[in-house]
Amino acid sequence: MNILVVGGGGREHAIIQKLKEDKRAEKIFALPGNGGIAADAVCLGGSATDIPGVIAAAKRCAADFVVVAPDDPLVLGMVDALEAEGFACFGPRKNAAVIEGSKAFSKELMKKYGIPTAAYEIFTDMDRALTYVETCPLPAVVKADGLALGKGVLICETREAAREAVRSMMEGRLFGDSGATVVVEEFLTGPEVSVLSFTDGETAVPMASSMDHKRALDGDQGLNTGGMGTIAPNPCYTPEIAAECMEKIFLPTIRAMQAEGRPFKGCLYFGLMLTPDGPKVIEYNCRFGDPETQVVLPLLESSLLEIMLAISEGRLAETEVRFSEKSACCVILASRGYPEKYEKGFPITLPAAGRDERIYIAGAVERDEKLLTSGGRVLGAVSVAEDLPAAIESAYALADRIHFDNAYCRRDIGRRAMKALEEKK
Numbered sequence: 001m002n003i004l005v006v007g008g009g010g011r012e013h014a015i016i017q018k019l020k021e022d023k024r025a026e027k028i029f030a031l032p033g034n035g036g037i038a039a040d041a042v043c044l045g046g047s048a049t050d051i052p053g054v055i056a057a058a059k060r061c062a063a064d065f066v067v068v069a070p071d072d073p074l075v076l077g078m079v080d081a082l083e084a085e086g087f088a089c090f091g092p093r094k095n096a097a098v099i100e101g102s103k104a105f106s107k108e109l110m111k112k113y114g115i116p117t118a119a120y121e122i123f124t125d126m127d128r129a130l131t132y133v134e135t136c137p138l139p140a141v142v143k144a145d146g147l148a149l150g151k152g153v154l155i156c157e158t159r160e161a162a163r164e165a166v167r168s169m170m171e172g173r174l175f176g177d178s179g180a181t182v183v184v185e186e187f188l189t190g191p192e193v194s195v196l197s198f199t200d201g202e203t204a205v206p207m208a209s210s211m212d213h214k215r216a217l218d219g220d221q222g223l224n225t226g227g228m229g230t231i232a233p234n235p236c237y238t239p240e241i242a243a244e245c246m247e248k249i250f251l252p253t254i255r256a257m258q259a260e261g262r263p264f265k266g267c268l269y270f271g272l273m274l275t276p277d278g279p280k281v282i283e284y285n286c287r288f289g290d291p292e293t294q295v296v297l298p299l300l301e302s303s304l305l306e307i308m309l310a311i312s313e314g315r316l317a318e319t320e321v322r323f324s325e326k327s328a329c330c331v332i333l334a335s336r337g338y339p340e341k342y343e344k345g346f347p348i349t350l351p352a353a354g355r356d357e358r359i360y361i362a363g364a365v366e367r368d369e370k371l372l373t374s375g376g377r378v379l380g381a382v383s384v385a386e387d388l389p390a391a392i393e394s395a396y397a398l399a400d401r402i403h404f405d406n407a408y409c410r411r412d413i414g415r416r417a418m419k420a421l422e423e424k425k
């Protein structure tokens with residue numbers, strides 16, 4: 001089979017390496033791909049959101065199957081357009097991707113179907129939003145309705161901060177048109193868990209749970225980023241909580257989407273908070289998480305290609321999805337200064353990765369057979385081991401063997417999870 005993967009980050013690198021384990025994957029193409037992915041797939045360049053460009057590329061490489069990984073092409077309707085041209089795809093159609101594309105949509109869906117989430121109000125009128133934040137409970141969580149690279153959420157401790165957040169999103173368009181509508185919601189507390197779930201619209205098969213580390217600096221300080229590291233499975237997510245989430249969140253969401261005439265086929269990401277009142281949904285994503293995928297897929301023992309084909313053909317219930325009992329840790333090596341200003345163009349030296357190690361490249365270009373940094377998040381150093389402490393230790397040992405100028409990583413990935421493990425004992 002010829003497979004085209006749309007996207008070009010660390011998540012896509014992990015997906016491509018996993019797809020390659022299936023012998024049926026003869027040729028893999030990535031659009032755009034990146035300098036590191038080029039070791040595993042033919043990188044086509046171009047833009048992941050260019051619908052006519054992706055269709056032309058799919059035709060050119062005679063793709064038998066197309067995997068659309070990032071949120072923005074999914075929300076734009078990339079899968080609908082590819083399917084209209086006769087391509088089999090992995091990923092939700094536009095009318096289902098809206099579960100991530102509009103926070104107002106997802107909040108209304110949860111309210112209508114009784115799915116636990118933070119209490120909220122939706123505003124399209126700035127004056128009404130400003131009036132609301134004069135009396136709402138603090139801290140207030142102000143969210144831009146649309147996609148904002150995971151950064152469209154401001155947690156406001158004071159009324160002044162809440163007013164400023166509303167103004168900057170609705171008037172200053174801090175996140176562009178994504179902020180034309182805002183959601184103001186209740187502040188929840190508790191450990192966060194990410195659960196990616198395979199679904200063909202009827203059946204939900206959750207993957208190994210994980211924990212992201214979104215803030216730039218150790219101790220969860222500094223700005224929000226796309227994610228500085230992950231561990232899986234998440235020790236806060238016990239089998240009892242998993243069963244409760246299946247019953248109260250995962251299945252009700254899949255059924256709600258079906259009832260709305262928006263069957264969700266692909267990977268549905270549940271961002272959860274385990275609050276004192278039980279698990280609640282913080283956000284849905286219509287795709288694999290980045291960098292969650294980098295720790296979840298190395299634990300998958302079944303064929304990813306088979307699962308993806310089964311989902312596109314609506315036969316997930318009969319398909320084997322087995323995860324290893326081991327643990328994984330991903331440490332992101334970023335360019336110093338990310339997520340603000342940083343320099344790029346530095347050569348990267350990569351060691352040979354061992355059997356339980358993976359290096360997924362996110363932001364690098366190839367020049368004269370050298371790999372040069374080209375992004376904020378440059379790569380993920382991933383290790384799989386018998387337990388979480390060993391996975392963390394070996395992921396850092398791997399990260400410390402990788403070199404480029406101005407490399408920066410958090411030194412405490414997994415520390416929160418380790419604390420939770422100790423408290424469980």
Ligand code: AMP
Binds near residue numbers: 151152186188
């Ligand atoms: P989101 O982009 O919706 O995942 O939000 C980014 C981050 O903001 C989440 O991972 C949480 O840490 C935090 N967050 C979002 N909503 C809430 C909430 N209602 N209460 C507390 N923290 C939140």
Ligand code: GLY
Binds near residue numbers: 285289
């Ligand atoms: N790691 C969070 C996300 O992919 O949105």
